Amino acid sequence: MAAFLFFFLLTTFHSRIAAQQRPLNISLGSSLTPTGNSSSWLSPSGIFALGFYQQRNGYAVGIFLAGIPQKTAVWTANRDSPIFSSNVSLILSTDGRLILQQPEGQDITVVDPSEPISSASMLDSGNFVLYDSVKRIIWQSFEHPTNSLLPGQRLAADQELISSASETDDSKGIFRLKMQTDGHLVQYPVGTTDVAENSYWSSGTNGDGTKKRRLYESRE
Structure with missing residues (x-):
């Protein structure tokens, strides 16, 4: 809240x-x-x-x-x-x-x-x-986002946010939130590969990235 x-x-x-x-x-x-x-x-x-x-x-x-x-x-x-x-x-x-x-x-x-x-x-x-x-x-x-997104800012395909170590330490923490090229937003531990068994959380939008790219291209 x-x-x-x-x-x-x-x-x-x-x-x-x-x-x-x-x-x-x-x-x-x-x-x-x-x-x-x-x-x-x-x-x-x-x-x-x-x-x-x-x-x-x-x-x-x-x-x-x-x-x-x-x-x-x-x-x-x-x-x-x-x-x-x-x-x-x-x-x-x-x-x-x-x-x-x-x-x-x-x-x-x-x-x-x-x-x-x-x-x-x-x-x-x-x-x-x-x-x-x-x-x-x-x-x-x-x-080039690091650990936050502001209104009007977007997390582009293949970019990721990396958590801070703590509330008083903005060095890299242990989690990363990645916007995958297939439209899936997934949270992984830092230092792991982008495979399902390593994920902590996912948005459930797998495949939406391809659909949105096709829609955008059709409007041009």
């Missing part, structure tokens, strides 16, 4: 900002630090942000609900090892990458599109986008 109410309130937030404000243009060379004056890039309404949030004994990088006291992450970077110390920087580098710069000199690439980045924006939908020089989106967080 609590999860439903949370989703309802989030959907209500989205309806209230339907008349979208102009998003902040994040230019190349812009940077964030966990403890400085600039620790996140806000969406126009201030509901969502991309940046640093506290996690266990350090800081993680992700997209979170900034409009409520408890920063609730909906997308987390580098989930195999998401915790960083306070002396790292998140940089939209001049060579067109989103990187975590560490004092030891071992930078971590968060996003490295196949095309050069010109700028970025954090949208009111909760989608973080990277643009090329003509403002065409070349990468967006909505196409």
Whole structure:
């Protein structure tokens, strides 16, 4: 029930900002630090942000609900090892990458599109986008979900959500929810193959994916 109410309130937030404000243009060379004056890039309404949030004994990088006291992450970077110390920087580098710069000199690439980045924006939908020089989106967080889906976001065929380790740890947990190419939404343990005997739960929509693709193709 609590999860439903949370989703309802989030959907209500989205309806209230339907008349979208102009998003902040994040230019190349812009940077964030966990403890400085600039620790996140806000969406126009201030509901969502991309940046640093506290996690266990350090800081993680992700997209979170900034409009409520408890920063609730909906997308987390580098989930195999998401915790960083306070002396790292998140940089939209001049060579067109989103990187975590560490004092030891071992930078971590968060996003490295196949095309050069010109700028970025954090949208009111909760989608973080990277643009090329003509403002065409070349990468967006909505196409790379981690453990959550937001209103308007979809889980595409062959994509999966991976649970968090716990409520206070957004590293990868032990379950994954996969949207199979046949239209079947199935929950498996992490590290197992996509076979029926490994599944914990399934949607019972096996075959619907093929039917929907055929219907879509017939309309074109």
